[in-house]
Structure formats: C-alpha cells, structure tokens
Amino acid sequence: MVNRNVRFVGGPLDGRIQDLRDSEAVAGRLLRHVHLHDGPKIETHYELHYTPETGWVYHLCGRRP
Template identity: 90%
Template sequence: MTSRNVRFVGGPLDGRIQDLRDSEAVAGRLLRHIHLHDGPKIETHYELRYTPESGWVYHLCGRSQQ
C-alpha cells in the first residue's frame, strides 16, 4: 500500500499537509474534525477532491458548533 500527500483548504486545518493512504483516496470522502480545546466543541467537515492540477485536497464543506 502506498501513500501520498493531501492538503487541507479552509477551517482550522487550513494549510495542513498529511499522508493519504491508497485506501483513503476516494473522491467525495468526508472527514470530520472536532476541536475541543479552550472553548465550545467545534465540529468541522471536509470533503476530499482530486484534480490533476492540485492533486488530493480536503476542502471545507461545513461547520457546526455544539
């Protein structure tokens, strides 16, 4: 199994780059990030997209506070 990089755009993870395994590289995949430090719980959602120009990118697709 190989890995590649994925970049985050928007939200609290903006600019982060991390490994993306082959099994995770599925366009439309949703990722949920929950921030619990110093305040209310903030839940952020990202959608995985791929283009030949930019490669794999998680784009911010919504956020809710609880």
C-alpha cells in the same frame, strides 16, 4: 500501499498537509474534525477532491445536519 499527501483548504486545518493512504484516496470522502481545546466543541467537515493539477485536497464543507 502507497502514501501520498493531501492538503486541507479552509477551516481550522487550513494549510495542513498530511499523508493519505490508498484506502482513503476516494473522491467525495468526508472527514469530520472535532476541536475540543480551550473552549466549546467545534466540529468541521471536509470533502476530499482530486484533480491532476492540484492532487488530493480536502475542502471545507458547509454545516452538516
């Protein structure tokens, strides 16, 4: 198994870099992040993208139904 880094762009995780496992490295994969601290629940969604120039990046998505 190879670990690689993924960067988050936009939303509350903007700028975060974390490991991305081989099994997670699928373009178009969706990630749901739920923030429950100090107030109302805030739910954000990210979509995974890959380009040779930037590598793996989760981009903030619009609202989901």
